Amino acid sequence: MAAATPDAPETLFEPHRPLLLGLAYRLLGSMWDAEDVVQEAYLRWTRADRGQVREPRAFLVTVVSRLALDQLRSARVTREAYVGPWLPEPVDTAQLGPQDTVELRDTLSYATLHLMEQLTPPERAAFVLREAFEMPYDDIAAIVGGTVANSRQLHHRAATRLAAAHGDRFSPTGEDHARLLTRFLDAARGGDLDALTGMLSEDVVAWNDGGGRTRAALHPVTGRDRVIAFVVGLTTRYPFEQARLTELNGQPALRLTVDGHDQVTLLDIRSGVVHGVFAVLNPDKLTRLPHPPAAGPAPDGVHSGPGTQACGATPCS
Structure with missing residues (x-):
C-alpha cells in the first residue's frame, strides 16, 4: 500500500x-x-x-x-x-x-x-x-x-x-486509591463488616449496570448498611473466580469474573472514604477493554497476568 x-x-x-x-x-x-x-x-x-x-x-x-x-x-x-x-x-x-x-x-x-x-x-x-x-x-x-x-x-x-x-473533585493518589480498592475487595470477600463500615460513607451509593444483558440490581443501592448487605450478599452467593487490579479512566479499577461473567468495579473516593461503587456488568461496555491475559493460579485462587496485579488476601500495592 x-x-x-x-x-x-x-x-x-x-x-x-x-x-x-x-x-x-x-x-x-x-x-x-x-x-x-x-x-x-x-x-x-x-x-x-x-x-x-x-x-x-x-x-x-x-x-x-x-x-x-x-x-x-x-x-x-x-x-x-x-x-x-x-x-x-x-x-x-x-x-x-x-x-x-x-x-x-x-x-x-x-x-x-x-x-x-x-x-x-x-x-x-x-x-x-x-x-x-x-x-x-x-x-x-x-x-x-x-x-x-x-x-x-x-x-x-x-x-x-x-x-x-x-466536593473536592481532585481525589486521592493512585497508590491510596488502589490500596482502598483492594481493601474493599478483601473486606467484601471476607465478609468483614467492620472493615466495610470504616471505609464506606454513610450516604454511599452502589450502581450496577447490566443493561438487561446480565443479572444486576435495577435500582441504585443507597446507604452504608444496604450497600454492605448487598455487597456481602453478592460475594457470598457468587464467589469471585478472578480479580485483577488494573487502570481504567486514569484510576485504579478491578476487573472481576463473577459467576462466569466479566465486570469492572470502580470507586468514587473522597476524603479517604468510598462515596460511590460503580459496577459495570453489561458485556457491550467491556468489549473495548484489553482482554485479560490467561495465567496460572495465584494465592486464594486469584489469577494474575502481565499489566495487572492479582489481589489476594493482602492488598495489591
Missing part, C-alpha cells in the same frame, strides 16, 4: 485522533459513540476545503464537539429507556492521548463522568471544552449556540453543580 502523501486527509487527521477520541468520550461517556463521531469528523475532513483551514486542530475539535453535542441530545432520550442504571463505558486511558493536566485527568475520572450525566448537553459541552481543553468562551459559544456570556454561564453552572455533588 502506498504511503500517504503530506497533503492527504489522513496525514493531518491521524495525529489528532487520540485527542478527538478523548474529547468525544468525555462528552458522551461511550467509546462506541465516540468512535462513530470521530469517524464522521474524518469523513467531513476529507470533504472540507482544507486549504482554507488555518488551524486543523481547532477545526476538528469544533466538528467533533458539534457532532458529539447532537449525539448527546439523542442519547439522553435513549438512556431513559435503558434497563437499570446507565453507567459510562470504562475505557483504557492510553488510547485517549496524554493526560498531562489535572483537568484532563479529572474530566476522565469515572465519578466525574457519572456526575456529568446530570448536566444538560450544553452545560456538559461547555464544562469539558473549558476545563479540559481550555477553549475560549467565544469558541464555546459558536459550538453550543448563544452568546459568550451564555457560554460563561453554562460553564459556571456546570462547575457549580459538579462541585456541590462531588
